[in-house]
Amino acid sequence: MVTIDIRQLVKKYGVQTALGIENLQIEPGTLTGIVGNNGAGKTTLLRLILDLIKPTKGEVCIEGQNVSGSEHWKSYTAGYLDEGFLIEFLNPDEYFRFVGKLHNMDADTVRKNLNPFIRFMGDELLDTKKYIRQLSTGNKQKVGIMAAMMVNPGLLVLDEPFNYLDPSSQIVIKRMLDSLGKARKTTMLVSSHNLNHLTDICGRVILLERGKIIKDLSPLRDDMGEVERYFALQAEG
């Protein structure tokens, strides 16, 4: 069960502040959704959590350890943010095996862990000899998500996982996330543009706008219509 603590986190590009979060704590074993318009800072936040960019100020701690100071958190963390996480000249099977090996999993374990995804994969991905670069965008997305989930991580970070997926796959992925949380108590952070997807599965939804947290809600407790009204107002300008 993994906790994330974010303190005084600021990320600036030149004079422009892309993200500014005073304090944020992600409770262990929860599924937290991050929602916001384009440029709200969702991906920046996830990149900072995975230590892929350096904060201008502040820190991100996973299990009390600053992500920049230690790499131990990587052994129980998995993420998929974009195609940059895929090795395009491998086929999916080889990619899964490679990622599995980095998490000390042998080929049989990788196979076993991929079994629950068989319906999600469909015929196109199962035992295909095609390179990842030759897959459709949706299938690439599936490969990235599966590779992140199959290692049974303590912390799972996914950026816009529902993009490019067909409706059935979106439902499957929501179920998979739900069962991963229940079975493994995995702490999960999922970003999306689509509020409905997040309210379906998340115990907590954080609304980001221009790098700031403007709402921190629980779909079970709060009125999510408030967030919808906020986006409607934004759309009207």
Add this chain to the structure above:
Amino acid sequence: MQTWQTAKTLILHASLKLRRAHYLGKSMMVKAIMGFLALILIWYLYMLGLFLPSLLEGFFPEQNILDSFFSLLLYIYAGDLLTRFFMQKIPRQSIKPYLVLPISRKFLSGFIVARSWLSPLNFYLLALLIPFFRTMSAMDSGYFSFWHALAACFLLGALNHAIIFWLKTWPNKWHKFLLAAILIIFHLGLGGVIDRELYMHISLHISRAFISGHPLVFIAIICTIIALQLMSLTGLRQSFYSWAGESGNVELTGHNPMEKFFNHIPVHGHLWELEWKLITRNKRARNNFYQYPLMIPLLVFLLYNMTEETATGMAPVLMMFMGSYGMYHLQFAFSWESRFFDLLASKQLPMSTMITSRYYFYVLLAIVQFIIMLPFIIWINPGLLYLLLALLFYITGPVFALLFYTGIGNSTRIDPNGQSFFNAEGLSGRLFITVLLIFMSILPVFALAVALPLSYLQSFSLLAGFTGFVFMLFHRRWIRAAAHRFERAKHVYLNKYREK
């Protein structure tokens, strides 16, 4: 759209592609270096053309200058053919989006063939030939005609262009590699090793036929060029299907015994497997890797013409052979992985482990390539064995260390599956300085070798080999330093590797 308008649009797009090319969008320093290098090359050729008469007189005192030049003409065009084989490319990438537009394939293939004639490779030799021919016509040597000679040389260049274009547009890749290998081996074998006299004799007679202005010779060459271009048009139209990614031509994963072998090696195996796949499954990386064996005939040629006295002076050139593919690939160290570096950086994979694995991989590759070259070295010039072995140590020692250490600063994004042979994306001022440093790093060895009480070749070999051995022995130290350097500025480099 009318034909002329379509052609105009395609020309405009080609010019936009060039002007907006990644490598031209780089820093002023890179542009200045590229411009400077191009000018230096032209200037060098021009000066060579001016001084060629006196150089030829010195080398072949018993022969007429023009006869000497024409005896060497086939060598010049054999070199040109080799250069074109590696450098001349077909603008297939830029044409792909047009295949789905209402433009006829016949028109597109014609456009590509016509555009290919604007390649600088068709003109660079004129910088050498014009000053030389002008000097010769001023000397008024009997049978010589400036315009005949220039037309002849242009036609020989055009023939090379047509041969290479045909080879590269023909859909059957094995056939083109085979033919290219035969052409190269014929030139290098006959001209360099087997029968030099006969080769020069053929060259002289072909050139005389041209200079005499006999129309049949010109017609024969022009007809060959036209035939090759017509075959290229057919080949291009067939190649369009594979360029468009027709399902029948999709690359599929094979069962590679090397990959299976790597898979069984503990600790480094899976990273070696990844490196092997990176090299062999990506067009740009693969082309360079598979073209490396073609350098063996070139090494044979060098070894044949080298003495123990001249060999040390050629050490910087020999370094490229001994460094094998690793010396080329590692110049862009870490840029090859730029497209998936985020994945590696988010995994528990210490940088030092990654560098160590890659270092061992390229050392092994260099050893394997050395073993392949060994029979040729022993057969042709065994006196140079120790020098070459010493250079192998030197490259896999300090040179690889330098490449890994400075490569951290490369931070350019490379598409390993890109089309071009010339790696424009990886070009940078830093890379230029790195390569310069590599070649200059051997200078102290040159200087210190004088002080040892042995022959110069022995001293040089001993020092170069010893330096390499020390770096190999203490590789863990410099790898640690390189890894530490990367981790210190990890976020800066990772950010640069990402798509802008």
